[in-house]
Amino acid sequence: MKMIDSHVHLGNGIKMQLDEDTLIKNMDHAGIDLAIACPMDRYLAVYNREGNEFIAGAVRSHPDRLMGMASVNPWFGKAACEELERALSDGLSGLKLHPVLQGFRLSDPIVYPLLEIANKADVPVYVHTGTAGIAEPFQALGLALDFPCINFIMGHAGASDYYNDTVRALEFAQNLYIESSRNGPANFCHWQINGAVDRVIFGSNAPEYHQDIEILNILDVFTDTAEREKIFEKNIRRAYKGRMPL
Amino acid sequence: MIIDAHTHINIPEDGEEAAALNPYGMPNFDIGDYLASFDANHVDKCFVFSHDFNIESRFPRYNQWLSELGNDHKGRLFPFGCICPFWSIARIRSEIRRCFESPGLYGLKFVPIRQGNTLASEEMDVVAEECERFDVPVFFHDGSPEYCSAVQIAYYAKKHPGLKVISGHGGLRELWPDYLNTADKLDNLYICLSGPPQSGIQKLYEVLGPEKLLFGSDGGIGHRAVTAAYIRRIQKMDAPAGHKELILGKNAARLLNIV
Numbered sequence: 001m002k003m004i005d006s007h008v009h010l011g012n013g014i015k016m017q018l019d020e021d022t023l024i025k026n027m028d029h030a031g032i033d034l035a036i037a038c039p040m041d042r043y044l045a046v047y048n049r050e051g052n053e054f055i056a057g058a059v060r061s062h063p064d065r066l067m068g069m070a071s072v073n074p075w076f077g078k079a080a081c082e083e084l085e086r087a088l089s090d091g092l093s094g095l096k097l098h099p100v101l102q103g104f105r106l107s108d109p110i111v112y113p114l115l116e117i118a119n120k121a122d123v124p125v126y127v128h129t130g131t132a133g134i135a136e137p138f139q140a141l142g143l144a145l146d147f148p149c150i151n152f153i154m155g156h157a158g159a160s161d162y163y164n165d166t167v168r169a170l171e172f173a174q175n176l177y178i179e180s181s182r183n184g185p186a187n188f189c190h191w192q193i194n195g196a197v198d199r200v201i202f203g204s205n206a207p208e209y210h211q212d213i214e215i216l217n218i219l220d221v222f223t224d225t226a227e228r229e230k231i232f233e234k235n236i237r238r239a240y241k242g243r244m245p246l
Numbered sequence: 247m248i249i250d251a252h253t254h255i256n257i258p259e260d261g262e263e264a265a266a267l268n269p270y271g272m273p274n275f276d277i278g279d280y281l282a283s284f285d286a287n288h289v290d291k292c293f294v295f296s297h298d299f300n301i302e303s304r305f306p307r308y309n310q311w312l313s314e315l316g317n318d319h320k321g322r323l324f325p326f327g328c329i330c331p332f333w334s335i336a337r338i339r340s341e342i343r344r345c346f347e348s349p350g351l352y353g354l355k356f357v358p359i360r361q362g363n364t365l366a367s368e369e370m371d372v373v374a375e376e377c378e379r380f381d382v383p384v385f386f387h388d389g390s391p392e393y394c395s396a397v398q399i400a401y402y403a404k405k406h407p408g409l410k411v412i413s414g415h416g417g418l419r420e421l422w423p424d425y426l427n428t429a430d431k432l433d434n435l436y437i438c439l440s441g442p443p444q445s446g447i448q449k450l451y452e453v454l455g456p457e458k459l460l461f462g463s464d465g466g467i468g469h470r471a472v473t474a475a476y477i478r479r480i481q482k483m484d485a486p487a488g489h490k491e492l493i494l495g496k497n498a499a500r501l502l503n504i505v
Binding site for chain 1: 267269270271272359389390391392415418419420441443444445446464465468469471472474475476478479482
């Protein structure tokens with residue numbers, strides 16, 4: 001089984017920092033083969049091109065260990081579309097949206113032009129969820145229904161308060177996955193008893209969490225080998241339609 | 247010594263058939279199962295709450311059951327009761343006095359997102375007045391808009407400076423930063439770390455120091471890994487061993503005057 005961390009942040013942000021050498025060292029310590037990186041805080045909010053170029057550079061430096069997601073703020077309109085197309089042609093493999101840092105409701109059509117580009121490029125879209133009114137699981141579901149050919153990854157699976165909405169949202173869209181960061185064993189059990197294991201994708205949200213600790217927390221609950229293979233490898237491969245370096 | 251400052255226990259229902267599994271996918275534990283789960287994680291003592299904060303008609307019976315639990319497991323379990331903020335003020339006073347005029351209970355717990363009440367009410371002022379009189383803390387579920395955000399908990403602590411107030415989730419995943427510049431000015435506000443991300447736990451420690459922080463897992467009726475996860479996070483903190491000991495138990499002991 002390969003260990004894939006579907007969600008880490010890289011860069012020198014205001015609120016968080018993580019450089020690629022430290023990330024690779026932490027991955028080695030935790031037994032992680034591949035991580036999917038995206039920009040962090042101010043590079044999600046405003047400095048999109050700088051953030052995307054930084055991630056693309058890290059991927060080029062570690063092509064067997066890192067993949068990258070681009071992020072653009074939809075309020076930049078046409079410039080955001082152009083930057084997304086540029087970043088995807090520069091080696092990045094998905095789109096990350098953060099409605100809180102980027103200042104829009106996940107259900108706002110302002111994001112649709114970006115989703116049209118993701119649809120055309122056939123790349124997955126990761127959306128932050130868990131923030132009341134701004135980024136809720138059923139808002140993510142709305143996007144998944146409007147763009148049925150895009151695989152959407154529900155970041156943080158609606159943590160903290162939306163664990164019931166999260167598993168119910170999965171009923172309505174096969175192209176919706178849930179990412180595990182910001183969750184713990186209570187919600188892992190909730191996903192397990194609600195039959196969601198085929199959609200769960202491991203993510204650490206490093207540097208917000210330590211990868212090694214979060215892996216242990218998942219292993220405590222998911223003791224079956226087949227479940228672990230889905231969560232750490234098979235489901236994320238499916239979300240990325242097999243386009244991974246490993 | 248490890249004290250888990252945030253645990254829940256299943257209280258048997260009178261005349262109701264228990265479901266096979268609780269909402270967390272676990273059997274409805276009895277007290278033996280509950281204690282075994284904390285023994286497995288080397289937890290010595292626990293603050294204990296019910297997990298039903300919805301049906302107010304049950305609260306008096308729960309308070310009685312929890313009081314007996316505290317007396318039966320004196321020195322190990324420290325149960326908190328609950329009242330309904332929509333009761334009359336006379337009834338609120340009466341139930342709080344019934345809770346604390348005899349031993350067994352150590353504070354009150356509220357889950358405003360479930361109980362649907364604002365903390366900025368005359369009824370909650372009466373709760374504070376009575377709890378301050380008995381010198382017992384008030385423990386809140388927090389981190390959930392619109393009734394119990396971090397700033398709303400901080401407001402309550404500021405409004406009632408003589409009352410010990412405990413944030414039960416440290417603002418959860420997103421609202422913990424609001425404690426950085428509020429809790430530092432509130433000597434009566436304690437923060438249980440069952441909620442912020444690892445980096446949030448670290449930042450709260452760096453800004454507020456170790457004395458206000460409490461280890462809590464929100465475990466007890468779910469998988470015992472719930473408790474193990476938060477012990478791992480505290481142990482992973484970048485802090486001296488002595489500060490981790492404060493967070494893991496000594497602060498909670500001081501707060502409840504546990505010898």
